[in-house]
Amino acid sequence: MRYYPDPGKAIDLSRLNRVIEESFAEHARGRVQMPPKMYVTLPRGDFRTMPAYIPSLGIAGVKIVNVHPENPSRGIPSVMAITIILDVDTGAPRAVLNATELTDMRTGAAGAVAAAHLSPSRSVSLGLVGSGKQAKSQVQAIEKELDVREVLVWSRSEKNANTLCTQLSHLECRTSSLPKVCDCDVLVTATPSREPLVRDEWIREGTHINAIGADAPGKEELDPAILMRARVFVDDPVQAAHSGEVNVPISSGLYSMDMIAGTLGQVVIGEKKRMSRDEITVFDATGLAIQDLAIASVALKDQDGIELAFP
Amino acid sequence: MRYYPDPGKAIDLSRLNRVIEESFAEHARGRVQMPPKMYVTLPRGDFRTMPAYIPSLGIAGVKIVNVHPENPSRGIPSVMAITIILDVDTGAPRAVLNATELTDMRTGAAGAVAAAHLSPSRSVSLGLVGSGKQAKSQVQAIEKELDVREVLVWSRSEKNANTLCTQLSHLECRTSSLPKVCDCDVLVTATPSREPLVRDEWIREGTHINAIGADAPGKEELDPAILMRARVFVDDPVQAAHSGEVNVPISSGLYSMDMIAGTLGQVVIGEKKRMSRDEITVFDATGLAIQDLAIASVALKDQDGIELAFP
Numbered sequence: 152m153r154y155y156p157d158p159g160k161a162i163d164l165s166r167l168n169r170v171i172e173e174s175f176a177e178h179a180r181g182r183v184q185m186p187p188k189m190y191v192t193l194p195r196g197d198f199r200t201m202p203a204y205i206p207s208l209g210i211a212g213v214k215i216v217n218v219h220p221e222n223p224s225r226g227i228p229s230v231m232a233i234t235i236i237l238d239v240d241t242g243a244p245r246a247v248l249n250a251t252e253l254t255d256m257r258t259g260a261a262g263a264v265a266a267a268h269l270s271p272s273r274s275v276s277l278g279l280v281g282s283g284k285q286a287k288s289q290v291q292a293i294e295k296e297l298d299v300r301e302v303l304v305w306s307r308s309e310k311n312a313n314t315l316c317t318q319l320s321h322l323e324c325r326t327s328s329l330p331k332v333c334d335c336d337v338l339v340t341a342t343p344s345r346e347p348l349v350r351d352e353w354i355r356e357g358t359h360i361n362a363i364g365a366d367a368p369g370k371e372e373l374d375p376a377i378l379m380r381a382r383v384f385v386d387d388p389v390q391a392a393h394s395g396e397v398n399v400p401i402s403s404g405l406y407s408m409d410m411i412a413g414t415l416g417q418v419v420i421g422e423k424k425r426m427s428r429d430e431i432t433v434f435d436a437t438g439l440a441i442q443d444l445a446i447a448s449v450a451l452k453d454q455d456g457i458e459l460a461f462p
Numbered sequence: 463m464r465y466y467p468d469p470g471k472a473i474d475l476s477r478l479n480r481v482i483e484e485s486f487a488e489h490a491r492g493r494v495q496m497p498p499k500m501y502v503t504l505p506r507g508d509f510r511t512m513p514a515y516i517p518s519l520g521i522a523g524v525k526i527v528n529v530h531p532e533n534p535s536r537g538i539p540s541v542m543a544i545t546i547i548l549d550v551d552t553g554a555p556r557a558v559l560n561a562t563e564l565t566d567m568r569t570g571a572a573g574a575v576a577a578a579h580l581s582p583s584r585s586v587s588l589g590l591v592g593s594g595k596q597a598k599s600q601v602q603a604i605e606k607e608l609d610v611r612e613v614l615v616w617s618r619s620e621k622n623a624n625t626l627c628t629q630l631s632h633l634e635c636r637t638s639s640l641p642k643v644c645d646c647d648v649l650v651t652a653t654p655s656r657e658p659l660v661r662d663e664w665i666r667e668g669t670h671i672n673a674i675g676a677d678a679p680g681k682e683e684l685d686p687a688i689l690m691r692a693r694v695f696v697d698d699p700v701q702a703a704h705s706g707e708v709n710v711p712i713s714s715g716l717y718s719m720d721m722i723a724g725t726l727g728q729v730v731i732g733e734k735k736r737m738s739r740d741e742i743t744v745f746d747a748t749g750l751a752i753q754d755l756a757i758a759s760v761a762l763k764d765q766d767g768i769e770l771a772f773p
Contacts, residue, residue, distance in 0.1 A: 152544075154465065154558075156771040189497040191515050193522060196553050200524050202511040204502050211504060213511050215524050215546055217553025225552070231773075233463075233546060233555045235526055241536070242507050242528025244544045247465075247558055249773050459768070460467040462542075462560050 152244045153456030159252040161453045164260070165295045167446060168267070170208070171260040172419050174445035175386070177207050179416025185440050188390060195219050196229075201440035204239070205448075212236040214250055214443035218367070220343070230254065234447050244461060248447055257442040259288030261386065261415065262361040265434035266337050267296035268418045269384070269425050271357040274298040278335035280349060280372065281342040282306035282315040285363055289339045290319055297337070301325075305332040307342075329353070340364050340372040351376035356429040362396035363436050373433070375400040381431035382412045384423065386439050396435040463555045464767030470563040470757075472764045475571070476606045478757060479578070481519070482571040483730050485756035486697070488518050490727025496751050499701060506530050507540075512751035515550070516759075523547040525561055525754035529678070531654070541565065545758050555772060559758055568753040570599030572697065572726065573672040576745035577648050578607035579729045580695070580736050582668040585609040589646035591660060591683065592653040593617035593626040596674055600650045601630055608648070612636075616643040618653075640664070651675050651683040662687035667740040673707035674747050684744070686711040692742035693723045695734065697750050707746040 177183050185203040196219030204211040216232035223229055232250035237243065266275075277299050279286045290302060302324040306312040309326060316324040332338075333353035340349060341363040351374040354360070360381070364372045373396055385391035392401050392408055400406035413423035415434060425432050488494050496514040507530030515522040527543035534540055543561035548554065577586075588610050590597045601613060613635040617623040620637065627635040643649075644664035651660060652674040662685040665671070671692070675683045684707055696702035703712050703719055711717035724734035726745060736743050 154770050156773065184502045186500040186502065186511075189500065189511075189513055191495050191497065191513050191522065193515060193548075193550055193553060195551060198513070198522065198548055198553055200497075200500075200511055200513040202500055202502050202509070202526075204504060211502065211509065213524065213526050215513075215548070215555070217548060219553045222552055227552050227554060231554050233558075233772075235544060235546065237504075237509055237526070237528060239504055240506060241533055241538050242504060242509055242530045243538060243542050244526070247544075247770075251773055457770070459465050459558075461544075462467065462539075462562055 152459045152461040153246050154459050155246060155248045155450065155454060155456040158248045158450035158454060159256055162256065162449055164292055167256065167260050167449050168263045168292060168295055170445045170449050171257060171442055172264045173207065174205055174441040175264060175416040176419045177205055178441055179414055179420050179422065182206060183441050195221050201443060203440035203444050205441055205444050208445060208448045209239055210236060210444045210448045211239050212444055212447065214440055216254060234443055236447055246451055246456060248450060250443060253446045253450065255284050255288045257446040258285060258363065258436065258438055259292035261436055261442055262289045262339060262363060263292035263296045264419065265361055265415055266293045266359060269359045269432040269434065270297055270337050271359060271428050272336060274300055275336035276300055277302045278332040278338040279304045280332060280340040281364065282311040283341060285341040286339060287315060287318060289341060289361060289363065293337065303327045303332040303335060305329045342372055344372045345369055347371055347374045349373050349377065354431060356431065358431050360433045361436065362433055365396040365398065366437050367394045368398055371396055371399040375405045377431065378406055378433060381433045382426065383433045383435060384413055384415050384418055385411055385435045386415055386437055390437040391435050395437040463770045463772040464557050465770050466557060466559045466761065466765060466767040469559045469761035469765060470567055473567065473760055475603055478567065478571050478760050479574045479603060479606055481756045481760050482568060482753055483575045485516055485752040486575060486727040487730045488516055489752055490725055490731050490733065493517060494752050506532050512754060514751035514755050516752055516755050519756060519759045520550055521547065521755045521759045522550050523755055523758065525751055527565060545754055547758055547762065557762055557767060559761060561754060564757045564761065566595050566599045568757040569596060569674065569747065569749055570603035572747055572753055573600045573650060573674060574603035574607045575730065576672055576726055577604045577670060580670045580743040580745060581608055581648050582670060582739050583647060585611055586647035587611055588613045589643040589649040590615045591643060591651040592675065593622040594652060596652040597650060598626060598629060600652060600672060600674065604648065614638045614643045614646060616640045653683055655683045656680055658682055658685045660684050660688065665742060667742065669742050671744045672747065673744055676707040676709065677748050678705045679709055682707060682710040686716045688742065689717055689744065692744045693737065694744045694746060695724055695726050695729055696722055696746045697726055697748055701748040702746050706748040
């Protein structure tokens with residue numbers, strides 16, 4: 152068994168996008184095993200346990216990830232993750248990966264796969280609502296798939312928005328007002344919001360939206376009216392209804408599961424698609440265990456870990 | 463984060479029995495969180511993911527354990543386990559434990575807790591059906607609770623039965639025929655059998671049975687007639703119906719969940735008990751995630767692990 156303290160450092164993002172895409176395709180083909188994500192509540196947060204097996208990638212294991220919103224005030228990240236990989240043949244534990252950075256990267260890669268398939272054009276203006284680590288991961292993954300002409304960033308903190316633009320200095324990046332950021336080809340929302348930030352009237356025809364922030368019951372970033380006039384794809388219907396962007400409108404009766412157009416996996420294998428250049432498309436991401444295994448498979452191929460005696 | 467390659471080596475078995483007992487009591491009081499054990503099927507076996515949180519012990523985490531029956535022919539254990547412990551306050555990964563031996567030990571401890579509460583007497587003859595690692599763990603844990611006057615062992619392999627007796631040389635131990643082994647005060651069945659080995663007519667009034675072997679659908683060790691005339695306690699009713707000793711008789715309609723007398727936790731807190739010296743009692747063990755956390759809490763208190771950089 153080996154431990155990988157920094158498994159994200161050598162990952163090629165283009166290759167990662169392809170392996171993540173493959174995992175979604177296998178999901179759509181019904182060729183993966185992935186029991187529902189399980190939540191355990193702790194006094195100041197929760198942790199989620201995510202087992203899966205992807206036969207085509209020859210990888211099986213479990214990601215364990217916490218969400219503790221108060222941690223940053225104590226100098227600790229709010230989200231930390233660890234992934235255990237088992238040998239598919241014998242069931243023996245093979246690897247323990249620090250999966251905190253991998254979680255950001257695999258979420259970015261899913262957004263890139265969605266944008267690659269659903270963007271209205273190959274050359275795009277990219278809007279970012281939120282300027283945290285995930286906003287950055289989305290840009291880094293999406294620019295491997297699309298020609299990003301410009302990036303517009305809005306954040307509650309103008310300072311954080313400026314910092315992100317500095318980090319993306321290889322791109323044409325600037326901060327702007329929320330309505331102007333939303334006037335783009337590909338919009339990424341990546342905030343912890345519990346009320347809609349993006350108004351329906353700010354979204355023009357043809358926009359593709361990666362709705363990333365909502366990942367727990369009660370969270371939402373988009374005016375439900377956007378969902379009503381958009382073609383909405385999810386990573387997994389059950390998880391999306393429980394904790395994705397659609398969870399609040401479904402709970403309130405404004406939206407229903409039968410309005411979901413399909414899964415990202417179905418888009419990847421060509422079963423579902425954007426139907427016209429003018430329609431709005433939404434990818435509602437909650438995060439799947441198969442993404443965690445897919446990125447682990449990439450990380451493990453490129454690196455040697457630290458040997459741990461087992462038994 | 464620390465790695466513990468051999469966390470069972472310093473555990474005091476009497477203390478372990480008390481902490482395992484406490485975890486069952488908390489389970490009965492409804493004060494633990496434990497989502498259902500999740501199964502993922504691999505080509506030659508499966509793995510199970512077991513998250514939990516025990517507030518009273520201040521411990522949260524996940525055990526991951528495989529079952530690969532063909533492994534021993536390749537020189538690899540059929541069951542290997544790893545436990546991840548998270549900081550209850552922050553959700554940060556705190557410890558990775560090699561949990562293969564711990565799994566045997568915590569199963570033995572549960573059997574000892576059951577025997578301590580349900581045995582017809584303090585001084586007992588102990589029968590063992592099966593002579594593997596779990597049979598030994600049961601004896602080692604039970605002898606901390608009861609005065610074990612003699613141990614009788616039956617195994618398909620006479621050689622293995624003799625080896626176990628040699629290992630238990632501090633006790634009066636000998637091998638015997640299956641019917642004679644079953645004529646005892648406390649009987650432990652710990653085989654991978656898929657058909658009843660223990661006949662109803664071999665079990666005398668007053669016997670307590672720890673039915674340990676059945677831990678997956680299709681497995682059973684006892685003639686269902688024994689269950690019909692016994693007071694049957696389980697670790698968890700849902701898990702027992704799915705994969706415990708009662709799973710086959712429930713599937714075939716011979717037995718039903720409403721015939722289960724209660725849980726071991728209810729016995730520990732005094733809500734349920736053996737009603738007379740003459741009745742037969744059965745403890746049907748499937749193995750709970752809270753046991754894995756309980757033993758981890760004991761192991762972590764007594765040992766220093768190997769520091770792993772995280773992140």
